[in-house]
Amino acid sequence: MQPVILLLTVSLIASTLVACVGINKTSQNIAIYDFGLSVPSESNQTNTLKVLLEEPAAVESLNHNKIRYRLNYQNPSRVFFYTESRWAGLPTELFSSKLSKIVNLTKTPMNCSLKLKIEAFDQVFQTVATSEGIVQLSALVVEKKSKKIISSQLITESVTSPSPNAQGGTAALQQASENALKKVITWGNMIADNSELCR
Template identity: 25%
Template sequence: MTPIRFSLALIAALTLTACEIAPKQPDVHDFGLPVTTINGSSANTPNIDIDAPKWIWDTRIRYRLLYKSPTKVNFYMLDRWIATPPELFKQQLITQSKFLRYPLSIKFLDFEQQFDTAKQAKVFMRLSVTAFSIDNKPLATREFQWHRLTPTPDAKGAVEGFAYLVRDAVNDIDQWLADFPIP
């Protein structure tokens, strides 16, 4: 084979290889489909205002290696939320809650996966919820927090763990709201 033919064959082979090795696109996740849809129409749903620190308004899935570098925040490169966690949470609350009779203000305080060891992780979520009367006066505020060991110490485990936490959060907030009088 002549040097020119060899060079052309090499260029063709490299070009074909480059076309086949496309960068992998991130997988996108949510908290799963609601088990049931209680509120058929969002027109009857009171206003839900969600506030969160800037870093929670991000579609990247965060984690922290508590055993190695507890002050460093990391992100999974090939996994993302389909929307920000506050948006996904609001959607789940609206579709699953039985007692959304009052306007709510929900502040995300924490939302991340934490590794205690290289082989053991948990997901952690902390919220402050304020219910308002129909005339916009605060009725009550409560801080909630949840944590759960993940089934696997990776992005898949984080997504699955957060799906469970969000269901727990919706149930706990719903139970709290159930004690409020009907407006």
């Protein structure tokens, strides 16, 4: 009986090792995307924000690191996910990192804060071969003490994907996100400048 038990034990160990190798191989095949490294020229493109900037939030359906896409030509309301690609972090983390690179916070902020919420963050296919990265941000300028909403705005930006896959979609979403954030900063400053409550 002992040789049989030994053989079974060796087989079990071998199977476990094969399974572990398979798991590691699968993990290594997953492509990870972020918003890219900053380059020296970006330091000349920062925008000064005159109000307090709060941490970005996101709708519940975006609280994960999966890369979403939609097939508008087939079923616009259905959300798909790339199985072998992921974001490096949550969308809120990606946006926070991007904001730190493109925004200069004033040392003496006005009496208001800027709240951002990510409403949409999808690659949208209009045809099998053409897609775009679409970002929607809802923005609020709020008086700090009373929490009164002074103004709100929904900002949508889209950028054509260079290729109909995860690589093209993430590149388009990165650029659309930066464009949307810059618009939000400009809008927030304009609202604060024109509001008595922010002074």
